[in-house]
Amino acid sequence: MENRPPANGQAQPPVLLSVQGLSLEYARRHAFRAKRTETHALRDVSFDLREGETLALVGPSGSGKSSLAKCLVLLETPSTGRILYRGTDILQLPPEARREVRGEMHLIFQDASTALNPRWTVTEIVREPLTIHSKGLSSAESTRLVIEALEQVELGANWHARRPRELSGGQRQRVALARALMLRPKLLILDEALASLDLSAQGQLGNLLLELQQRYAMSYLYVTHDMRMASVLAHHFAVLDGGRIVPRTLPTELIAGTLQPVS
Ligand SMILES: Nc1ncnc2c1ncn2[C@@H]1O[C@H](COP(=O)(O)OP(=O)(O)OP(=O)(O)O)[C@@H](O)[C@H]1O
Ligand SMILES: [Mg+2]
Structure with a gap:
């Protein structure tokens, strides 16, 4: 090491x-x-x-x-x-x-599932910080950033429309990490x-x-x-x-x- x-x-x-x-x-x-x-x-x-x-x-x-x-x-x-x-x-x-x-600053919780809105899709969850903090962004630009963040944590397109309960614990942690990374x-x-x-x-x-x-x-x-x-x-x-x-x-x-x- x-x-x-x-x-x-x-x-x-x-x-x-x-x-x-x-x-x-x-x-x-x-x-x-x-x-x-x-x-x-x-x-x-x-x-x-x-x-x-x-x-x-x-x-x-x-x-x-x-x-x-x-x-x-x-x-x-x-x-x-x-x-x-x-x-x-x-x-x-x-x-x-x-x-x-x-x-x-961003905190990723011990158990991400409690922090992810169960009704939202992966894409919606990851996009939310941008909606709150970067209001001027075009929709195309924010979609590009969301996809890039999901790629970084290796969650491909077939996961994007899923909701948290349809993911494994590890996949939920990746969603939480992608969401955290959105605002650098x-x-x-x-x-x-x-x-x-x-x-x-x-x-x-x-x-x-x-x-x-x-x-x-x-x-x-x-x-x-x-x-x-x-x-x-x-x-x-x-x-x-x-x-x-x-x-x-x-x-x-x-x-x-x-x-x-x-x-
Ligand atoms: N909301 C709360 N109300 C009352 N006591 C709490 C609350 N949250 C934590 N505690 C208590 O505060 C202490 C510290 O808890 P904390 O969750 O910070 O520990 P931790 O180091 O994160 O433990 P772990 O490694 O198990 O996650 C513990 O005694 C816990 O029972
Ligand atoms: Mg703890």
């Missing part, structure tokens, strides 16, 4: 995302008890992610990985902390500016996004992610249990445990080369 050198040669690329002291609690109210219980999903989480680089986020089930991913795309609101995107705290932005920043996000968060694919499909999509990163300087937050894939794709890693980033070295037999702890 190859090591990944810094994204642009020797110089450090600029920081795209800086997460500072993020904490998140989920409150649960019990039906027959006055007391509320709280789950501390994230505790004082901090890290930087640079342009064109990949941070692998690993950690046991329930350690807060998906919660962190949801905070970054503003689906959960942290109780404390800052999320600086290009130096601006997105938690403090007015709604219009938030929407603009949200157009530059600066930050792509992949929450176990390749986990349901077989090894050869994981390899193909891994290569596609590497190629797109090189071409468009995209940054990836790659949430995974698979350290082998992480060591191929990532420049840095962070380990979450009990909602905290913990200093941990990883088993050397799983890590080839110079994967560095996040700073």
Whole structure:
């Protein structure tokens, strides 16, 4: 396995995302008890992610990985902390500016089927981000981009008119990836996004992610249990445990080369 050198040669690329002291609690109210219980999903989480680089986020089930991913795309609101995107705290932005920043980041969920509208065809699902964010595009141009994105994830024409329930789990993940790629996000968060694919499909999509990163300087937050894939794709890693980033070295037999702890 190859090591990944810094994204642009020797110089450090600029920081795209800086997460500072993020904490998140989920409150649960019990039906027959006055007391509320709280789950501390994230505790004082901090890290930087640079342009064109990949941070692998690993950690046991329930350690807060998906919660962190949801905070970054503003689906959960942290109780404390800052999320600086290009130096601006997105938690403090007015709604219009938030929407603009949200157009530059995309989260692919652990289970894509929950994120895909069951009534829409593959083409409609992949086209939707363009309809929302790129209103000036002609219909012919948007069709061309949709077909190109579906080709990139190797979903040929005979899949385009299908609905999510007519696809396998792996094919649904490809649709989610094609949809995510439509707007060339600066930050792509992949929450176990390749986990349901077989090894050869994981390899193909891994290569596609590497190629797109090189071409468009995209940054990836790659949430995974698979350290082998992480060591191929990532420049840095962070380990979450009990909602905290913990200093941990990883088993050397799983890590080839110079994967560095996040700073
Ligand atoms: N909507 C919610 N309401 C209450 N508690 C939640 C909610 N979502 C997650 N949790 C709790 O927060 C903690 C972190 O969950 P999270 O889904 O972020 O973990 P994870 O690291 O993604 O796990 P996995 O590897 O299994 O996907 C867990 O204890 C979980 O039970
Ligand atoms: Mg999760």
